[in-house]
Amino acid sequence: MYSKNDDPAGGGGRPPSRFKASGLRSRHLAAHVVVAAWAVLALLAASAQQTLPVARWLAIHLFLLGAATTAIVVWSEHFAVAMLHAPQPDRRWSNARLAGVNAGAAGVLAGVWADLPVLTGAGCALLIAAVGAHLVVLVRMGRGALGGRLAPIADYYRAAAAALIVGAVLGWLLATGQAGPQHYTGLKLAHVHVTLLGWIGLPVLGTLFMLWPTVLGVRMAERTTRLARRVLALTGGGLLITVAGLSAGRRSAAVLGVALYAVGVAVAAQLFARTVRRRPAISAAAAWMLAAAGGWLVVGVVTDLVLLVVRPPAELRDDIGSLLPVLLVGLVAQVLIGALTYLLPIVLTSGPKERAALRAVLERGWAARLVVLNLGVALLALPLPGPPGTAGMLMAGAAGAVFLALAVRVLVRGGRGLLQNTDRAGVSRRPALWGTVAGAVLTVLAVLVANSGGDTGGGTSAAGTSGAGAGTTRTVAVTLADMRIRPARVEVAAGTVLRLKVTNTDAQRHDLKIEDGPATPMLAKGGTRVLDLGQVTGNRQAWCTLPGHRAAGMTMDIVVKEDTATDSGEHKGHTSAAAADGGPDLSADFSTGWQARGADLAPAPGGTVHKVELHAAHTTVEVAPGVQQQMWTFGGSAPGPTLHGKVGDTFEVTLANDDEGMGHGIDFHAGSLAPDVPMRTIQPGERLVYRFRAEKAGAWLYHCSTAPMLQHIGNGMYGAVIIDPPGLEKADHEYVLVSSELYLGTPGSTAQVAKMRQNTPDAWVFNGVADQYAKQPLKVKAGDRARFWVVAAGPSDGIAFHMVGTVFDTVYKEGAYLLQPDQAGGAQVLDLAAAQGGFVETTFPQAGHYAFVDHDMRHAEAGAHGMVEVSR
Numbered sequence: 001m002y003s004k005n006d007d008p009a010g011g012g013g014r015p016p017s018r019f020k021a022s023g024l025r026s027r028h029l030a031a032h033v034v035v036a037a038w039a040v041l042a043l044l045a046a047s048a049q050q051t052l053p054v055a056r057w058l059a060i061h062l063f064l065l066g067a068a069t070t071a072i073v074v075w076s077e078h079f080a081v082a083m084l085h086a087p088q089p090d091r092r093w094s095n096a097r098l099a100g101v102n103a104g105a106a107g108v109l110a111g112v113w114a115d116l117p118v119l120t121g122a123g124c125a126l127l128i129a130a131v132g133a134h135l136v137v138l139v140r141m142g143r144g145a146l147g148g149r150l151a152p153i154a155d156y157y158r159a160a161a162a163a164l165i166v167g168a169v170l171g172w173l174l175a176t177g178q179a180g181p182q183h184y185t186g187l188k189l190a191h192v193h194v195t196l197l198g199w200i201g202l203p204v205l206g207t208l209f210m211l212w213p214t215v216l217g218v219r220m221a222e223r224t225t226r227l228a229r230r231v232l233a234l235t236g237g238g239l240l241i242t243v244a245g246l247s248a249g250r251r252s253a254a255v256l257g258v259a260l261y262a263v264g265v266a267v268a269a270q271l272f273a274r275t276v277r278r279r280p281a282i283s284a285a286a287a288w289m290l291a292a293a294g295g296w297l298v299v300g301v302v303t304d305l306v307l308l309v310v311r312p313p314a315e316l317r318d319d320i321g322s323l324l325p326v327l328l329v330g331l332v333a334q335v336l337i338g339a340l341t342y343l344l345p346i347v348l349t350s351g352p353k354e355r356a357a358l359r360a361v362l363e364r365g366w367a368a369r370l371v372v373l374n375l376g377v378a379l380l381a382l383p384l385p386g387p388p389g390t391a392g393m394l395m396a397g398a399a400g401a402v403f404l405a406l407a408v409r410v411l412v413r414g415g416r417g418l419l420q421n422t423d424r425a426g427v428s429r430r431p432a433l434w435g436t437v438a439g440a441v442l443t444v445l446a447v448l449v450a451n452s453g454g455d456t457g458g459g460t461s462a463a464g465t466s467g468a469g470a471g472t473t474r475t476v477a478v479t480l481a482d483m484r485i486r487p488a489r490v491e492v493a494a495g496t497v498l499r500l501k502v503t504n505t506d507a508q509r510h511d512l513k514i515e516d517g518p519a520t521p522m523l524a525k526g527g528t529r530v531l532d533l534g535q536v537t538g539n540r541q542a543w544c545t546l547p548g549h550r551a552a553g554m555t556m557d558i559v560v561k562e563d564t565a566t567d568s569g570e571h572k573g574h575t576s577a578a579a580a581d582g583g584p585d586l587s588a589d590f591s592t593g594w595q596a597r598g599a600d601l602a603p604a605p606g607g608t609v610h611k612v613e614l615h616a617a618h619t620t621v622e623v624a625p626g627v628q629q630q631m632w633t634f635g636g637s638a639p640g641p642t643l644h645g646k647v648g649d650t651f652e653v654t655l656a657n658d659d660e661g662m663g664h665g666i667d668f669h670a671g672s673l674a675p676d677v678p679m680r681t682i683q684p685g686e687r688l689v690y691r692f693r694a695e696k697a698g699a700w701l702y703h704c705s706t707a708p709m710l711q712h713i714g715n716g717m718y719g720a721v722i723i724d725p726p727g728l729e730k731a732d733h734e735y736v737l738v739s740s741e742l743y744l745g746t747p748g749s750t751a752q753v754a755k756m757r758q759n760t761p762d763a764w765v766f767n768g769v770a771d772q773y774a775k776q777p778l779k780v781k782a783g784d785r786a787r788f789w790v791v792a793a794g795p796s797d798g799i800a801f802h803m804v805g806t807v808f809d810t811v812y813k814e815g816a817y818l819l820q821p822d823q824a825g826g827a828q829v830l831d832l833a834a835a836q837g838g839f840v841e842t843t844f845p846q847a848g849h850y851a852f853v854d855h856d857m858r859h860a861e862a863g864a865h866g867m868v869e870v871s872r
C-alpha cells in the first residue's frame, strides 16, 4: 500500500501518502457512517433476541452483510489500489457499486424479514451484480498496474469477492426454501463456511499481512510476499474443498478443507508472531485488538475442525451456530475496531496534530474495553446457557457500543472538517453523504418500530403501531410434547399483539411454525423460544414441521374471536387430498425387471452371536403393480431383513439412522430388557447398538420405536425375528410371510395419516408388496412339506392365514403348538392379531395352483393373496 519513500517502517509510522488523497476522505467518511449505522442496527437486533426468531438472523446479517460487507468493499478496493500501485478507479462507478451492495443487502434483509421471497431474490441478484462488478474491477486493476511487494494481497480480495457471490447464491437457496429439506443442512453449513471463512476471513487475513507490521511500526519481513501467496493457496484452496464437500454431503472432504485452512492460518500466525519487536507499537490499542482477533480466528477454525470430525451433521448445524457469536464478535468486530482505531484518524485528517487528537479519542479506555470484550467473547464461547451467555453478550455489546460512540464522535469531527473546505472536496459529495445518513436513520427507525411491542432490550422507542385501539400484548406459554401442542387452541381478540413462549418438554426434538409467520428453530428437550406474531387479524394455524408430526396431531389453532367479517375465510383448512379411490390396480403389470421379494427363510447362521447392521432411511420401492411409494425402511426394504436364530442366541444389532431430518428407534419383541436405552430414538447420523438374547422361541415382530408409531410402522419400519423351537424338524421349504397394511401417499402427510387413523388402507400385503406372489408364485414339488412362518406387522390389522386346497397338520402360534401331525385334528387358519406370529405346515398332495390368502376377504381382495405353484 505504500512505496519505498513513504514506508512507515522507514519513517517511524509516517502514514502512507495515498491515505491523504483528499477525494478519498469524504468517501470514507460516508462509507463509515453507513458501516456504523449497520452496526447500530445489528446491536439493536441483537438486543431484541427474545422478541422474534428472525432477530438472531437479522443481527447476524445486519452485522455481516451490512456493516462488514460495506467495510470490506470500501477497504479492499482502497487497499488494492495502494498495493498494486494502480490508478484510482472511477469514483462515480465506485459509489454506484457500493450503493448496489448496500441496496442489495437491504433488499435481502427486508425480504427475509417481511417474508417476501421475490424481494429476497432481487436483493441477492443486486448484491451479486454489485460484488461481481467489484470483482471485475479488482481483477482489471491488477492488469495494467505496476504491482509491488504486496500485490498478492489483492488476490485475497478477489477470492473473497468470489466467496461472497457463492455465499449469496447459497443464501438465496436457503432463505427462499429452494434448497429442499434433504439438502438444507449441507447447504447451510456451506453457506456459513464460505461467508465466514471466505468473504470475511480471507480479506482479514490478507490485510493483516500489511496492517500488522504497519500498526506495530516495524519493517515488513522479507518473506511476506512468498508466505502471503502460500497462505492464500492453503486457505482459499481449503475453503473451496470445504464448500464443495459440505454441499455434496461429503464430510471427509470438508474436514480436509478446513484442516488446510487451519494450516494456512497457522502459517500466517507464525509470521505475525515473529514480526513483533520490542519497540512500542504506533497504536498499541490497534495492535492488541488485531492480535486478539487473530487468536479468535485460530480458536474458531480449530473448533470448527473438531466439530466437523466428531458431530453428526444435523447437530453440527446447531453447534456451528453457537460458534457464530465468537467469530462475529471476537474476530470480525474486533478486527473492525482495531483496524478503524488505526485507520480512521489517518483517512479523516491531513495533519499529524489532528491525527493524534482523533487517535486519542478512539483509544480512550482501550485496555479496559479490550479486556471486557474478550472476556465477553470467552463467556459466549463456553457452552454455558443462561446467565453467563447473557453476561458475555452484554459485555461484548457494551465494549462495541463504547467504540461506536467514540467512532461517531470522530466521524462527526472529521465530517465537520471536511464540510468546512467544500471548495476542495467538491459539492457533489454532500448529497451522497446525507443521503446515506438519511437512509440509515430511516432503517434504524424501521427496526425500532418493528421491534416495539416487545419490552425486552433497549426500548427507547415509542410503540408506534398503526393498528386500531386493540394493541394489547398477550403472551401465551406453549409446550410441545407427546405429539401434541398445548394449548391446542388460542383465542384472541382481533388486533391483539400475540407472543408465544414455546418450550419443548419432549425427549424428541420439535419446532413450531406459524402459518405465514415465524418459526422456532428445532428445539431440543428443555429448549425454549419466543415467537412474536405481531398483531393478529385473522385465524392461523401453527404446527411442528418435522415430517409426519403435523399429521399426527401436532397442530394448534390461533382463532380471532371478534369476527370482523373480513377475509377470515381465507385461512380455512387446506383441502385434504384424501380422495377415496379404490387402491392400486392389481391387474396392472409390475414394471419391467421387477422381482418379487424372496420369501424363503434363510437357515440360521452358525454360532450363537449374530451381528446385524440396520440402516434407517427413506427408500422408494414398487409396492403394488406399477405403484412407486416412498417407504421408511430398515435396511433398505419394508419389511426389513428377517433375523433367524435359535433359543439362547445373542443378537447384536447396530442401528444407524441415515434418515435426514427424522429420528428413529427400534424395538425387538424377541428380547427381554429395559427399553430405556436400546429403544431410544436416535437422531439423524447417530448409531446405537441393541443387544438381546433370544430366550424364547417364536415368530417375533420388530419395529420402529419412535412416536408416532402408527406412522413409523405404517410406512414400513417393521420386520420379523424367527427363533426356532428346540427340536424343530427340517422341512423341504421354509417361507416367511410378514403381513401388513399399505398406505399410499406422501409419508407423514395429513391425507396419508388420516387413512391410517381411520384404518382405510389402500391395500393389504405380504412382505410389503401387494399381489407379488400372485404374479411370481412360490414353487414346490408335490409331496413336499412346507412351513410358512407368518408375522402380522399391522400396524393395526391382524390376519387369518389360509391356504386353498390344503389342510394344515401343524399349527404353532405365540410360542406353543396348537396342533401337531400325530393328532387327529386339522387346521384351516392361522389367526394372528397385530404383532403376533407363528407357523403352519402342510404337504401338497398333487400338482396344481394353491392360493394362499388372508381369509379376511377385504384384505385378500385388496392385495393380501399369493400362489404356491406345485409341480410333479
Ligand SMILES: [Cu+2]
Pocket: 632, 663, 664, 665, 704, 705, 706, 712, 717
Ligand atoms: Cu421410525
